[in-house]
Amino acid sequence: xxxxxxxxxxxxEELMVGxxxxxxxxxxxxxxxxxxxxxVDDGSKDKTWEEITKAGEEDGNVLGVHFxxxxxxxxxxxxxxxxxxxxxxAVMDCDLQHPPETLISMYHLWEQGWEVIEGVKKSRxxxxxxxxxxxxxxxxxxxxxxxxxxxxxxxxxxxxxxxVNSILSMPERNMFFRATSxxxxxxxxxVEFEVRDREAGQSKWSTWSLIKYAFTNxxxxxxxxxxxxxxxxxxxxxxxxxxxxxxxxxxxxxRAVEGYTTTLIVLLLIGSAIMLSLGIIGxxxxxxxxxxxxxxxxxxxxxxxxxEDVYQEVN
Ligand code: UDP
Ligand code: MG
Numbered sequence: 001x002x003x004x005x006x007x008x009x010x011x012x013e014e015l016m017v018g019x020x021x022x023x024x025x026x027x028x029x030x031x032x033x034x035x036x037x038x039x040v041d042d043g044s045k046d047k048t049w050e051e052i053t054k055a056g057e058e059d060g061n062v063l064g065v066h067f068x069x070x071x072x073x074x075x076x077x078x079x080x081x082x083x084x085x086x087x088x089x090a091v092m093d094c095d096l097q098h099p100p101e102t103l104i105s106m107y108h109l110w111e112q113g114w115e116v117i118e119g120v121k122k123s124r125x126x127x128x129x130x131x132x133x134x135x136x137x138x139x140x141x142x143x144x145x146x147x148x149x150x151x152x153x154x155x156x157x158x159x160x161x162x163x164v165n166s167i168l169s170m171p172e173r174n175m176f177f178r179a180t181s182x183x184x185x186x187x188x189x190x191v192e193f194e195v196r197d198r199e200a201g202q203s204k205w206s207t208w209s210l211i212k213y214a215f216t217n218x219x220x221x222x223x224x225x226x227x228x229x230x231x232x233x234x235x236x237x238x239x240x241x242x243x244x245x246x247x248x249x250x251x252x253x254x255r256a257v258e259g260y261t262t263t264l265i266v267l268l269l270i271g272s273a274i275m276l277s278l279g280i281i282g283x284x285x286x287x288x289x290x291x292x293x294x295x296x297x298x299x300x301x302x303x304x305x306x307x308e309d310v311y312q313e314v315n
Pocket of ligand 2: 093095097198264
């Protein structure tokens with residue numbers, strides 16, 4: 001019989017993680033699906049690990065993975081996928097914002113032969129208008145970069161073992177899971193779901209961390225900003241040509257303009273264009289630096305299967 005692994009990244013989720021495990025146990029047992037829950041504690045500062053340990057005592061199908069510190073959700077998802085042993089692997093948030101019932105529909109689609117089943121948000125829940133608009137802008141860029149429509153994409157998805165293995169075989173450290181699962185291809189279908197409100201605990205995303213997330217992922221996935229640098233350079237060059245010709249004409253006609261304002265404007269414009277370009281290029285270099293260091297994506301301090309400590313040297 002096939003087995004489903006559900007990967008649940010958890011960071012400071014002491015209020016939700018136990019409940020999520022119980023709800024998933026009920027829903028999956030009722031549907032008669034053989035499963036394991038791979039809960040990854042992403043270096044939580046609260047009692048999340050204690051809650052995962054408790055969940056493991058209640059349900060032998062829980063595999064708890066404890067990070068040595070916070071490595072971020074992408075790393076937690078990757079670690080969970082690496083530990084998962086199922087024939088099919090689902091990834092979902094452990095705050096019950098992704099409805100467990102949708103998991104069952106996804107599973108049935110997998111049984112029908114679909115290899116990647118993407119969860120698509122029906123609406124973006126109770127987010128602010130600014131948040132929705134900037135998300136729309138970001139996913140517009142990402143859709144162009146990946147060639148896949150990513151509007152309302154989410155981290156809620158189910159993947160066949162084949163797709164999981166191909167994602168795990170990708171060597172890059174800066175991975176954008178949401179887009180990578182489309183990038184690997186395979187027979188893909190989509191399931192809409194309604195984002196639920198968070199019952200307890202807090203969202204880990206501040207506006208600033210979202211901006212950083214957007215920029216990092218654009219850089220991880222596309223070289224479009226570098227082309228933007230070229231365009232800015234080209235535009236500056238075009239303007240300079242016009243200005244040069246204009247100034248020369250003025251000069252030979254004996255009407256050379258007074259210099260200060262023009263000089264200042266040109267200097268500042270070019271200066272800022274150069275700084276902006278350097279910043280963008282610098283960001284790519286920083287990412288290349290991170291990649292060539294080949295550091296592990298995460299460090300695990302403990303792994304529990306049910307009550308048993310099954311930690312082995314990894315990476
Ligand atoms: N998460 C994580 N590491 C982090 C931040 C978040 O593993 O550094 C997990 C978190 O526990 C949750 C999921 O990622 O299961 C989504 O986080 P959150 O609910 O804060 O995001 P939102 O639903 O507000 O987009
Ligand atoms: Mg959430």
